[in-house]
Amino acid sequence: MKKILITGVFGLVCFSACEKAVEQVYTSPDNIYFDFNDPENENERIDSIGYSFALYPEKGTDTVYLPVRITGMRKSVDRAFRITVIDTSTTAVAGVHYKALEPEYIMPADSGQVKVPVILYGTDALLLEQSVRIKFRLASTADFAVTNHSYDTAKVIFSNRLEQPVWWNVWAGELGAYSRVKHELFIRTSGTTEMPATPSGEVVPMALFYSRTFRSFLNDPFAWVAANPGKGYTIAQDGTGKYEFFSISNPDKTYPLELNPADNKYYFMDENGNRII
Incomplete structure (x- = not known):
């Protein structure tokens, strides 16, 4: 009988402790936070999104999402x-x-997370020269508190320009000297946005395919456009008799072509006024 009594008291204490724990969970205020994760390291938290319109020539506006x-x-x-x-x-x-x-x-009802759209515009000429950023902060409402200040801010950093990648020097024998305009044209016409950083036997054939597709485009952009109607690019006169290469879906972003009388060929010009060869 004594043993039964002790067991009953112990069970009552455990029940009371569990009941208190449940009350603490349910009465805690609901919070929100930015839930970024590094795609290359799940255990490493990041707080920003990087974006370049130069990677997407068909777009003058785009959307990124804050989780x-x-x-x-x-x-x-x-x-x-x-x-x-x-x-x-x-x-x-x-x-x-x-x-x-x-x-x-x-x-939304019954949801624990949502992705907030942030609409970016890529047409300002400033974005060709530098990146801009937006820094966000979550704010409390009647529905949610914001108490974890290590997770209440986020950044979006974006531009309309490219920087020289490491892999360009690896393939410089095929691609030639770097310029941002050449890099943009490479992305638009080669079929890839990047090349392998290490030229192993497995990747060389594909890398040569990309680089030589690009060289073929530079050699005769008119022929490339005619042979690739599905790519969505065209070459048209600009109203003064000169030609421009551009994406049909984003005609505001153009690449002028200049005729060189010495060899009767058309060339693109880079940001420094040099012919792209």
Whole structure:
């Protein structure tokens, strides 16, 4: 009988402890945070997104997404949260480089996460010279608190220019001297956005295919356009009798062609005024 009594008291204590633990979980305020993960290292947190319109010549505008997650309980109703722009850490201009944020965003019913769209504009000439950034901060609402300040900010850094990649020097014998305009044309016509950084026997044939496709384009861009109608590019006169190469879906981004009378060939010019060969 004594043993039974002790067991009963012990069970009551355990029940009370469990009941208290459950109460603590359920009464905690629901929070939100930015849930970025490094795609190359799941254990490493990142807080920014990088983007270049130069990689996507057919686009004058594009959308990146900020991942927002809750801590707390999912609920069967829509709930509102806010994202603000930290002006002192932002160099992009709303309406020029990105669409202004909405007053609030919705965490859908029964959801624990949502991706918030940020619409970027790539037409400003400044983006050809430098990157701009937007820094965001989550803000509390009646539905969500923001208490983890290590995870309440995020950045989007973007431009319309490229930087010389490591692999360019590896294949310089095929590609020639680097320029940003040449790099852009390579991406538009070769069939790839990058080349292997190490020229092993397995990758050389494919790398040579890409580089020689590009060389063929430079040698006769008119023939390349005619042979690749599905690529979405054209060459047209600019109204003064000169020619321009551009994506049909983004005609504002053009690459002028200049005739060289010495060999009667057309050449693109790089950002320094040199012929691209």
